[in-house]
Amino acid sequence: MLPPHLARRLSGGGAITFAEYLDLALYDPQHGFYAAGGRAGVRGDFLTSPEVGPLFGALVARMLDQLWESLGRPDPFVVADVGAGPGTLARAVRVADPACAPALVYLLVERSASQRAMHAEHLPGWVGERHGEQLDQLARDPLGGGGPRFASAAALPRSLTGAVIANELLDNLPFEVVRLRGDAAEELVVVAADDGGLAAQATAAPAGVAEELARLGVPDGVWVPWPAEARRWLGQALVRVRRGAVVVFDYGAPTAELAGRPELGWLRTFRGHDRGGHPLDDPGGQDITADVAIDQLQLDHPADRVRSQARLLRDLGIDELVQDGRRVWGERAAAPDLEALRARSRVREAEALTDPEGLGAFVVLEWHVGL
Ligand SMILES: C[S@@+](CC[C@H](N)C(=O)[O-])C[C@H]1O[C@@H](n2cnc3c(N)ncnc32)[C@H](O)[C@@H]1O
Known part of the structure; x- marks a missing residue:
């Protein structure tokens, strides 16, 4: 049986895009995977770099110090950790006690309210949730040496000097699934199936997709991810950084390489540290992610620097x-x-x-x- 929020959207033969399906399956405030307690961590569903232990956060703290120095030690120095999950990276950065700490405003930006509720735990200097003008003010007013301050938010402040960082966020943002068909492109949409479950159908993709897929060297007929939401997110993050950097850590590869993986190898589901099932089975009961198509991500904004995580951590002194x-x-x-x-x-x-x-x-x- 379909959960009620999906049944409502698909009633009367309706169809939703794959990205809309992901948004409901992962982030619906009542029935979504993250509302139901899904999370990173040893006691969660998947292990990320911050959840391996405090070393990753200690090295991120060094990276933040380098940025703070190269910006001329601004106060406040705002770090927005987007998709902060339960707040593990923030805790490790605090324990590492970086030189920028007295000027540091660290924002744990997390869409899921149940995970924001975990931020206060073991995080001295946490000042609560901030939204709207209060959040903008926190990102603006100097601390005069009174940092670090930590706050939770559901979105980025309007403007900041510092860094927007995101570990394993982009793979988790809703994506479309598209393929080339000659000169045209198709996308997958999700419909209610006769057996009471869900089914995917191919339909015409929006204008412009075929040209971009061809330019990216994607072979005809192979389904690939189309991370429109991640591209939008990057554009919005860059608009908000007055001076500083946007740094994303994720698994990914160029689209043509993803296309070469057998059986949609770029699409993964997770549940309780195991691989989950088919992405249309049990919506809300498992995480659904895609390798980030890093060439598509850079179509609007080419990155200034691209390194492997191992290279970055070596450069930071691991x-x-x-x-x-x-x-x-x-x-x-x-x-x-x-x-x-x-x-x-x-x-x-x-x-x-x-x-x-x-x-x-x-x-x-x-x-x-x-x-
Ligand atoms: C895979 S988890 C990564 C958590 C953490 N960064 C880590 O590395 O352990 C992705 C997180 O991003 C959050 N998220 C998804 N979309 C978001 C958005 N637009 N803004 C803020 N958080 C978001 C999810 O709720 C989830 O907690």
Whole structure:
């Protein structure tokens, strides 16, 4: 049986785009996957870099310090962590105690209210939820050395000097599914099936899609993701950064490469740390994501810098931190204290974060504004 919100939208033979379907399946405030408690983390549904342990946040803190310095140490220095999930990255950045902390306004921007409700936990300096003019004011008023301050929000402030960062957000934004058919393009829409479930149907894609797919070198007849929402999100983020950077971390590849993966290998579902089922089965009961088509993402705004996550973390000094961890563990392994255990864990975290078959292969794209 279809959940009521989908049944309503599809009644009387109606059809919705794949992106509309994803929006309902993932983010409906009552029945969506994220409203029902879906989340990143060891106790959640999938493991992300911040959830591997505190090392990722310590290195992001270094990256933020570099940006703060190159902007001339602005106050406030606003970091908007979009798709903040339960707030794990924010906690690790706070513990790392970056040099920018006295000027830092860290906004945990999260669409899901149930995850925003988790932000206060273990986050000293959290000042609550901020929306509208209150949020704009927080992003504007100097802290005079009183930072760091953390606040939750459902959207970005109108303007900020600092950074918009997003780890594994873009793969989770609703996307269309399209393919070339000769000179035309088709997209998938979702309809109610006779058996009471859902079915996908091909229909004509909006104008312009065929030309862009052809230009991207996508072979005829192969379904690929069309991340229109991620492109829109990037444009809006760039408009709001007065000076600073937008930095996104995600899994992705050029569209033609995604097209080469057998059986829609770029489309993934997750539930309780396992792969989930067919994306049209059990809407709201599983996460549905797509590898980010990084060439499409840059059609309107080419990135200023593109690196693998492993490369970025090496540039930020992960190897020295690991060496240091090995030394501390070597000295104290016989009678390990908390510091020794942390040092050993750092070595393991670094392996996971730079794994060329896993998180290390993630793409980090940066756009600079006034830098
Ligand atoms: C895959 S999770 C990543 C969580 C976290 N960044 C991490 O790396 O562990 C994606 C998160 O983005 C949130 N999200 C989706 N669309 C959003 C939007 N437009 N604005 C803010 N958050 C959004 C989801 O609710 C979800 O918590």
